[in-house]
Amino acid sequence: MQEKIWLSPPHMSGEEQKYIQLAFDENYIAPAGSNLIGFEKELGEYLGIPHVLALTSGTAAIHLALITLGIKAGDEVLAPSFTFAACVNPIVYQGAIPIFVDSDSESWNMSPELLEKAIVDRIGKGKKPKAIIVVHLYGMPAKMKPIREIADKYEIPIIEDAAEALGSEYQDQRCGTLGDISIISFNGNKIITSSGGGALISRNREWIQKARFLATQAKDDFPYYHHTHIGYNYRMSNVVAGIGRGQLEVIENRVKKRRANFDFYLSQLGKFEGISFLRQRPRAYSNYWLTTILVDPEKTNGVSGEDIRWALDAENIESRHLWKPMHMQPVFEKSPAYVDGTSEKLFNIGLCLPSGSSLIDEQKERVVSTIVKTLNG
Numbered sequence: 001m002q003e004k005i006w007l008s009p010p011h012m013s014g015e016e017q018k019y020i021q022l023a024f025d026e027n028y029i030a031p032a033g034s035n036l037i038g039f040e041k042e043l044g045e046y047l048g049i050p051h052v053l054a055l056t057s058g059t060a061a062i063h064l065a066l067i068t069l070g071i072k073a074g075d076e077v078l079a080p081s082f083t084f085a086a087c088v089n090p091i092v093y094q095g096a097i098p099i100f101v102d103s104d105s106e107s108w109n110m111s112p113e114l115l116e117k118a119i120v121d122r123i124g125k126g127k128k129p130k131a132i133i134v135v136h137l138y139g140m141p142a143k144m145k146p147i148r149e150i151a152d153k154y155e156i157p158i159i160e161d162a163a164e165a166l167g168s169e170y171q172d173q174r175c176g177t178l179g180d181i182s183i184i185s186f187n188g189n190k191i192i193t194s195s196g197g198g199a200l201i202s203r204n205r206e207w208i209q210k211a212r213f214l215a216t217q218a219k220d221d222f223p224y225y226h227h228t229h230i231g232y233n234y235r236m237s238n239v240v241a242g243i244g245r246g247q248l249e250v251i252e253n254r255v256k257k258r259r260a261n262f263d264f265y266l267s268q269l270g271k272f273e274g275i276s277f278l279r280q281r282p283r284a285y286s287n288y289w290l291t292t293i294l295v296d297p298e299k300t301n302g303v304s305g306e307d308i309r310w311a312l313d314a315e316n317i318e319s320r321h322l323w324k325p326m327h328m329q330p331v332f333e334k335s336p337a338y339v340d341g342t343s344e345k346l347f348n349i350g351l352c353l354p355s356g357s358s359l360i361d362e363q364k365e366r367v368v369s370t371i372v373k374t375l376n377g
């Protein structure tokens with residue numbers, strides 16, 4: 001069996017160890033210390049927003065974003081249907097109700113038209129949604145300008161889920177700075193990883209201060225334990241923050257590598273009838289976290305994305321379906337959904353290709369030759 005090619009494995013820079021050593025030297029094996037301070041400062045500099053809170057996960061960051069915006073039981077929150085469950089589960093943690101909105105076929109992210117339709121309909125039913133979660137899947141920026149206009153028109157705040165989009169830009173602004181409050185993930189499969197972790201970002205300093213308080217068990221400023229709020233244990237570890245610092249040093253390189261993966265796959269597979277790529281639009285710069293394709297069996301002589309996935313699997317190459325839409329998930333079957341079939345179609349015919357920043361040419365050639373062989377029958 002040939003060596004396994006993974007979809008998106010961790011890619012260490014070698015600089016992580018010195019920061020881990022620093023945590024050990026200072027004996028800050030805790031959710032506090034100089035790596036945490038440094039990581040937040042450095043991430044803030046990269047994003048151009050100084051108010052950054054490092055947390056245990058992107059999911060925890062979304063949960064705190066909802067709490068910060070005052071989302072309570074029974075409230076409705078608009079979210080994309082085409083996303084990862086972690087993006088919407090925290091809505092349910094709050095006892096709130098997710099309202100799903102389908103994708104537009106250009107960005108694969110939240111459709112501005114369906115978003116407005118959903119808002120108008122919910123208001124008509126007597127309940128104005130309290131927040132909009134927008135995601136940039138696979139690193140591809142969502143259509144933030146029209147979405148922002150709609151959000152402002154109806155005065156609904158935006159939670160930006162940039163878990164997959166660190167290094168992407170929309171109209172010259174970095175993803176992770178486009179929401180009223182934004183989140184990033186440093187999970188093991190993301191463009192850079194701290195082994196597990198996340199961050200909450202906002203231009204609103206008070207919000208981040210409040211979230212910091214809630215993330216560390218909501219300890220009021222008393223000489224004894226005194227609580228006026230329900231707290232959480234969501235703070236990132238100082239050891240983990242050290243890994244994050246070592247990764248942040250190489251973010252530019254990682255974006256470059258992932259984009260080169262996309263360019264290579266496009267150059268080799270773009271010419272095949274029935275294969276299309278999710279591609280960036282003018283002024284929507286993608287980190288191409290994952291290269292994703294659609295396979296139309298009507299134009300490939302019957303070869304499907306699933307056929308390609310099996311062929312890759314037989315060669316010890318990991319590829320994956322696109323996200324299965326939330327409105328098709330048993331767990332969300334009762335949630336209202338404003339859908340037009342776009343995300344369902346993406347799920348049915350889409351595929352994520354191996355996209356790690358550590359992929360070497362020989363590995364990418366193995367992926368391509370397997371796909372070409374399958375297409376040529």
Ligand SMILES: *Cc1c(COP(=O)(O)O)cnc(C)c1O
Pocket residue numbers: 056057058059060083084086087135161163164184185186187196197198
């Ligand atoms: C990874 C991911 C999350 C969750 O982040 P974790 O750090 O794994 O909790 C949320 N939303 C999207 C779109 C993701 O890809």
